[in-house]
Amino acid sequence: xxxxxxxxxxxxxxxxxxxxxxxxxxxxxxxxxxxxxxxxxxxxxxxxxxxxxxxxxxxxxxxxxxxxxxxxxxxxxxxxxxxxxxxxxxxxxxxxxxxxxxxxxxxxxxxxxxxxxxxxxxxxxxxxxxxxxxxxxxxxxxxxxxxxxxxxxxxxxxxxxxxxxxxxxxxxxxxxxxxxxxxxxxxxxxxxxxxxxxxxxxxxxxxxxxxxxxxxxxxxxxxxxxxxxxxxxxxxxxxxxxx
Amino acid sequence: xxxxxxxxxxxxxxxxxxxxxxxxxxxxxxxxxxxxxxxxxxxxxxxxxxxxxxxxxxxxxxxxxxxxxxxxxxxxxxxxxxxxxxxxxxxxxxxxxxxxxxxxxxxxxxxxxxxxxxxxxxxxxxxxxxxxxxxxxxxxxxxxxxxxxxxxxxxxxxxxxxxxxxxxxxxxxxxxxxxxxxxxxxxxxxxxxxxxxxxxxxxxxxxxxxxxxxxxxxxxxxxxxxxxxxxxxxxxxxxxxxx
DNA sequence: GCCTTTATGTGCGTTGCCGTACATAGCAGA
DNA sequence: TCTGCTATGTACGGCAACGCACATAAAGGC
Numbered sequence: 001x002x003x004x005x006x007x008x009x010x011x012x013x014x015x016x017x018x019x020x021x022x023x024x025x026x027x028x029x030x031x032x033x034x035x036x037x038x039x040x041x042x043x044x045x046x047x048x049x050x051x052x053x054x055x056x057x058x059x060x061x062x063x064x065x066x067x068x069x070x071x072x073x074x075x076x077x078x079x080x081x082x083x084x085x086x087x088x089x090x091x092x093x094x095x096x097x098x099x100x101x102x103x104x105x106x107x108x109x110x111x112x113x114x115x116x117x118x119x120x121x122x123x124x125x126x127x128x129x130x131x132x133x134x135x136x137x138x139x140x141x142x143x144x145x146x147x148x149x150x151x152x153x154x155x156x157x158x159x160x161x162x163x164x165x166x167x168x169x170x171x172x173x174x175x176x177x178x179x180x181x182x183x184x185x186x187x188x189x190x191x192x193x194x195x196x197x198x199x200x201x202x203x204x205x206x207x208x209x210x211x212x213x214x215x216x217x218x219x220x221x222x223x224x225x226x227x228x229x230x231x232x233x234x235x236x237x238x239x240x241x242x243x
Numbered sequence: 244x245x246x247x248x249x250x251x252x253x254x255x256x257x258x259x260x261x262x263x264x265x266x267x268x269x270x271x272x273x274x275x276x277x278x279x280x281x282x283x284x285x286x287x288x289x290x291x292x293x294x295x296x297x298x299x300x301x302x303x304x305x306x307x308x309x310x311x312x313x314x315x316x317x318x319x320x321x322x323x324x325x326x327x328x329x330x331x332x333x334x335x336x337x338x339x340x341x342x343x344x345x346x347x348x349x350x351x352x353x354x355x356x357x358x359x360x361x362x363x364x365x366x367x368x369x370x371x372x373x374x375x376x377x378x379x380x381x382x383x384x385x386x387x388x389x390x391x392x393x394x395x396x397x398x399x400x401x402x403x404x405x406x407x408x409x410x411x412x413x414x415x416x417x418x419x420x421x422x423x424x425x426x427x428x429x430x431x432x433x434x435x436x437x438x439x440x441x442x443x444x445x446x447x448x449x450x451x452x453x454x455x456x457x458x459x460x461x462x463x464x465x466x467x468x469x470x471x472x473x474x475x476x477x478x479x480x481x482x483x484x485x486x
Numbered sequence: 487g488c489c490t491t492t493a494t495g496t497g498c499g500t501t502g503c504c505g506t507a508c509a510t511a512g513c514a515g516a
Numbered sequence: 517t518c519t520g521c522t523a524t525g526t527a528c529g530g531c532a533a534c535g536c537a538c539a540t541a542a543a544g545g546c
Contacts, residue, residue, distance in 0.1 A: 070393045073472055078396045080389040095382040096375055097484050101476060102389065127370050132339055139338040142385060146323040146345065149392035150313045153321045153432040156502070180523060189396040194503065196524060212512060212523050229316055233344060241340050399532070423493060437533060439494060455493050455542055488546085495540070502533085510525070516518085 013037050016113040018062035020086045021133055024242070029123065029130050036119035040112050042066075044178065048089055048104040055099055058090035058120050063110030065171040067187060068145075069103045078152070078189030079164075080145045082107070084171030086238065091138050093117045094124045094131075107179070107187070108172055136241045143237040151230040157190050158198040162227035164188060165208065167234075169217050177215040202226075256280050259356040261305035263329045264376055267485070272366065272373050279362035283355050285309075287421065291332055291347040298342055300357040301333035307353030308414040310430060311388075312346045321395070321432030322407075323388045325350070327414030329481065334381050336360045337367045337374075350422070350430070351415055379484045386480040394473040400433050401441040405470035407431060408451065410477075412460050420458040445469075 013034040017023040022030065022037075042048070042064040049055055051071065059066070065084035071077045080102065083089050089112075092100040123130045151160060164187060168177055181195040188195065199215075202208045207223050209216045217223070224231075256277040260266045265273065265280075285291070285307040292298055294314065302309070308327035314320045323345065326332050332355075335343045366373045394403060407430060411420055424438040431438065442458075445451045450465045451458055460466070467474075 068389075070389060072393070072397060076397055078393045080392045091385075092382060094378070095385075096379045097382040100382070101386060101480055125370060127368060135337070136339045138381070138385075139335060139340040139343070142334075142338075142381075142388065143344060145385065145388050145392060146311075146313060149323045149388055149395055150315070150321045150432070152392055153395040154315060154319055182523075189393070191504065200525080237344055425493075434534065491544080493542075500534075504531075512523075
């Protein structure tokens with residue numbers, strides 16, 4: 001999948017502007033980068049980076065989105081962040097760490113544009129708009145991770161499920177989300193049954209519907225009314241930094 | 244307190260090397276920065292930055308340490324990170340965000356060296372060792388925050404208390420930590436009674452002793468055996484990036 | 487020495503989530 | 517159509533942490 005890149009042509013790379021970070025670059029910087037951008041198609045569940053593994057590319061998602069996860073020794077997992085068209089996967093490459101202790105996994109199938117670490121670093125080291133944008137995005141991601149830390153501590157599964165559904169919906173081009181309760185449970189770091197119970201309550205009040213791995217968002221307004229403050233904090237901080 | 248700075252003299256600023264980030268700088272870069280470094284004495288509970296507030300300085304702690312906290316609308320709080328002599332407070336300034344939604348509060352009284360945002364940014368924009376060091380430290384901090392997110396979700400109060408005591412001990416020059424159960428409860432985001440119960444169990448097994456806001460670390464080995472894996476993950480990643 | 491304040495200890499009922507077990511219901515392939 | 521697999525529903529006991537109330541104990545002011 002990750003290998004279905006075409007010969008670089010401008011039609012492909014124009015679509016890279018579907019990623020909001022790339023879209024925010026001035027034309028001059030984007031022109032320098034576009035030859036290094038290759039489209040990649042991600043499938044659900046695909047592992048983009050393994051924890052501590054070698055990172056060859058950074059990825060700018062357009063229609064895909066990717067979870068940043070940590071896996072404990074006992075195998076239990078929890079998500080710390082979620083990256084879609086508003087961000088970039090692989091910040092460790094420009095932060096200088098080369099790798100991270102986290103796994104990155106595709107949570108929504110779709111497209112991304114990848115760039116070799118070296119090409120990205122060359123542009124980063126120019127110290128211009130690209131660097132500025134990457135660092136501001138990184139700060140937004142830090143806010144997201146921080147808020148996840150606090151949210152995990154202080155809010156219920158039901159509230160966290162609302163937040164997670166809203167975040168995922170924001171990164172998805174449709175009201176249909178393809179994911180099982182089991183999958184969500186690994187993201188929220190809770191039991192599958194806990195997700196089933198919470199999802200059931202959201203269904204009873206008409207916020208969502210679902211059957212076998214197909215969740216439909218029916219009433220965003222009501223979800224927004226139900227979610228904890230964390231959702232809005234992260235969103236506001238993101239628009240302050242990159243809006 | 245924050246105003247007891249002396250006329251800049253080299254004796255003072257030599258002590259700035261007590262901060263490990265400043266210590267890791269090559270002499271040439273440090274020489275450029277040293278005239279901008281002013282010693283500051285922090286008292287327990289002092290607020291360094293307010294959430295969303297103006298940030299005039301970055302701070303390089305030497306003997307003090309500072310908590311990064313988030314406060315919910317209902318007043319409940321939880322810590323996302325802890326910064327001492329190995330780090331710097333105010334990363335939002337070089338990340339380009341100017342502020343953050345977090346509060347920074349002094350958790351251990353002591354010294355730090357502060358630098359005006361502009362002077363710091365001038366050096367950062369040179370793109371040399373200073374920038375490199377700041378970014379690598381930021382990545383280490385991201386790991387700490389991430390691990391806190393996961394730890395909050397998956398581990399018990401007792402395990403998290405062990406982790407927090409060990410982290411704090413690492414940043415303190417003595418085995419005596421001055422903090423009440425009440426204070427710790429705000430950091431861990433739990434009830435005061437929960438801290439009392441957990442602390443009591445650690446005392447019964449001889450790991451710590453305490454009376455009225457004075458905690459003494461008696462048996463680090465046993466604490467290490469009791470803590471969740473999160474402690475070591477953060478420490479290892481920190482040495483990988485900055486060791 | 488007494489009084490006040492602050493820190494810690496303890497009890498009690500409740501809740502959220504866990505671990506486990508098993509039942510049902512869609513869907514796919516033989 | 518039957519079979520098997522996967523996704524979801526439900527139940528039960530257990531435990532960790534909660535909210536609340538109040539008891540004790542150490543330090544400090546007078």
